[in-house]
Amino acid sequence: MPQTERNEARAQLHVSGRDTELQTDLPREVSTGSLPNAERVAALMQQAHDQFASLDDGAVADYIPSLGTADPALFGLAIVGVHGDARAVGDADHLFSIQSISKAFVFALVCEALGHEQVWRAIGVNNTGLPFNSVMALELNGGRPMNPMVNAGALATTALAPGETAVSRWAFIRDGLSAFAGRELEIDTVVYESEAAANHRNQAIARLLQSYGHLPGDPIEVTDIYTMQCSLLVSARDLAVMAATLADGGVNPVTGRRVVGEEVCADTLAVMATTGLYEMSGEWLFEVGMPGKSGVSGGIITIAPGKGGLATYSPRLDAAGNSVRGQSATRFLSKALGLNLFASRPASESLPS
Numbered sequence: 001m002p003q004t005e006r007n008e009a010r011a012q013l014h015v016s017g018r019d020t021e022l023q024t025d026l027p028r029e030v031s032t033g034s035l036p037n038a039e040r041v042a043a044l045m046q047q048a049h050d051q052f053a054s055l056d057d058g059a060v061a062d063y064i065p066s067l068g069t070a071d072p073a074l075f076g077l078a079i080v081g082v083h084g085d086a087r088a089v090g091d092a093d094h095l096f097s098i099q100s101i102s103k104a105f106v107f108a109l110v111c112e113a114l115g116h117e118q119v120w121r122a123i124g125v126n127n128t129g130l131p132f133n134s135v136m137a138l139e140l141n142g143g144r145p146m147n148p149m150v151n152a153g154a155l156a157t158t159a160l161a162p163g164e165t166a167v168s169r170w171a172f173i174r175d176g177l178s179a180f181a182g183r184e185l186e187i188d189t190v191v192y193e194s195e196a197a198a199n200h201r202n203q204a205i206a207r208l209l210q211s212y213g214h215l216p217g218d219p220i221e222v223t224d225i226y227t228m229q230c231s232l233l234v235s236a237r238d239l240a241v242m243a244a245t246l247a248d249g250g251v252n253p254v255t256g257r258r259v260v261g262e263e264v265c266a267d268t269l270a271v272m273a274t275t276g277l278y279e280m281s282g283e284w285l286f287e288v289g290m291p292g293k294s295g296v297s298g299g300i301i302t303i304a305p306g307k308g309g310l311a312t313y314s315p316r317l318d319a320a321g322n323s324v325r326g327q328s329a330t331r332f333l334s335k336a337l338g339l340n341l342f343a344s345r346p347a348s349e350s351l352p353s
């Protein structure tokens, strides 16, 4: 759309600045009543936090300039069970931009709206084996976006969001992600402006997709909406609710609202398992044994289907763009709680229910 119109749309769409206090109707302390394992889960989360808080490997992402200002010491963990019970440790209420974790949920929402057949055909579900913002991956695959968890596939997915105008397409995405979180999510305008000023590469990927006939709509507008979705503010606690919604077959366990169908959840978890941590997805599945999704601001979500969702936040990243402490804490908790989906023995522990 023309620049002036786009600015107007932006003005309508932007609702908040950064460092907003978390206003959530989620109870801070959810009573776990007589649940036998709840205290053990909390103790293991505390152990993971204490054990890995001193890990100083990796670096805070700064290719989006405002992300570079994040405090590398931040470290939070949250778990929400499929019955809505929550446990949190460390900086679990710190707000940060969701970044690539949004890709999993937008994929689910678009599959729900259009049907998985159409989205599967348009996007694909195979790992590229290349970095999330690779242009080469497109060129090597005949211009196909390959999967919804890398930037090319995420842009192509966002382009499929239903709506007559950019404003209604954005409303579809924002409302859908908010339904997953159980509260109205708001944009971090500082992160948005910072990425919008620097996202020439994503614009180039969108244009390249267009040139191959794989991107409906205006590539610049699509990139703008994608950048807004990446700038939505969440906490680890929000992400655990969003992850628990996928674990619960599409019903948000806190609000009780169905967000997407069970089949869409299964599709989303399958794609996360093969591509959620980019080119490190194989190692992730090998060690953690559950679908996950990471983002460059430092969040990682992990889903234990039928049990609950785990979210970690810590901004130092490895070379692929995945949180270093988040990966270690998740590996630890997966083992300690017996959550690996490929294990033949039933889990020795389960998540708080």
Ligand SMILES: NC(=O)CC[C@H](N)C(=O)O
Residues within 6 Å of the ligand: 099, 100, 101, 132, 133, 151, 195, 202, 227, 230, 294, 295, 296, 297, 321
């Ligand atoms: N891996 C990520 O979290 C990348 C998201 C970021 N907004 C980008 O497009 O580069």
